[in-house]
Amino acid sequence: MREQTLKAFGQEVRYWRAERRLSQEELADQCGFHRTYIGQIERGERNPSLLNILTLCRHLGISLSEFFTRYETVLGTFA
């Protein structure tokens, strides 16, 4: 479940990043993250914190609820 959860989260970040036509490095710079952090998140290798999730959503221009509504549809699980 852990891996599936983190992978699904990563895919959603990738989805929104592509929607915004941002590279991983551009998004990392905007968020103030190390430039490899976005790639690690997208591959499901990281378990991001609330503050980092909020920073990501802010720079992807979406609300947390919008992000997690789609995330849960993709993950197909009720939390």
Place this chain on the structure above:
Amino acid sequence: MREQTLKAFGQEVRYWRAERRLSQEELADQCGFHRTYIGQIERGERNPSLLNILTLCRHLGISLSEFFTRYETVLGTFA
């Protein structure tokens, strides 16, 4: 912003925990967390990870999107 974000998150956990009539210790036990962790979260002293947020929501019986929709209303900010 950091403190406000974590405090608002903690207040939401407290709101839902009270809705479910659970003590901090009961919720911690159900989630498999240390029994002081819930109190720390509710006081805004912790920056929980995605997996811990999902575990909390699962044991509070709400979806992530439901949780963050209310959270954003309370926080009054668009992510």
